[in-house]
Amino acid sequence: MLATQSGRHGKFDGVQYLADAERGYAHLRRFNPRYFADGKENIIDDYTALMALVELHNATGKQACLDDARARAASLMGRQQADGGFLSDGGIRPYYHAAEAGLPVISLAFYTDIEPDQARRERALRAIGLSLAHELAITGAVSNPYGYARQRFQLARDGKGSSSRTAMKRAIGGRAKAQGWRRSARP
Incomplete structure (x- = not known):
């Protein structure tokens, strides 16, 4: 073109x-x-x-x-x-x-x-x-x-997918807990 x-x-x-x-x-x-x-x-x-x-x-x-x-x-x-x-x-x-x-x-x-x-x-x-x-x-x-x-995503677990919402909570929630992060309040 x-x-x-x-x-x-x-x-x-x-x-x-x-x-x-x-x-x-x-x-x-x-x-x-x-x-x-x-x-x-x-x-x-x-x-x-x-x-x-x-x-x-x-x-x-x-x-x-x-x-x-x-x-x-x-x-x-x-x-x-x-x-x-x-x-x-x-x-x-x-x-x-x-x-x-x-x-x-x-x-x-x-x-x-x-x-x-x-x-x-x-x-x-x-x-x-x-x-x-x-x-x-x-x-x-x-x-x-x-x-x-943002994008929805889905993590694979033992070759089987889990729900995107559950996967996101696990991925972010576990890291947040380990790091001592807190969820910010929504405006």
Whole structure:
């Protein structure tokens, strides 16, 4: 996209980059299951493919890119819980990521830019709004003087997950007790 906007290209021209991007996506569409960590597709597969498909659609205008983007957006939104949070690992734990926490929402926002169908676009916008409301709710649920965005998480225990709330209490509560920390009062 930068090369197109600036008119400058690297070693290869835009035609070559686009051909390589299309070839790369075709490869992942066919062979992606070989790259799965546990043999199953996950949320990262949805949001990264969705962003790639939006860019491919913007560059080519191909209906196949829009069709695949619709499928990825639907899969991603299918991972969203009623409270707005997303699930990962086949729905067994909340989605959290140190660097990519916002990418499910960002990918859906990009998708709304290419979706001509009003109902599909509105569904994606509702999912975005629900996710942002969820983030604000969990961020404001505890004393949080710096306003850092919080995430739900789940610790694994002997290969089995425990509830995210219980895990959080254990992880923070045990450390707080050992350190003599006190829970601050809510404002």
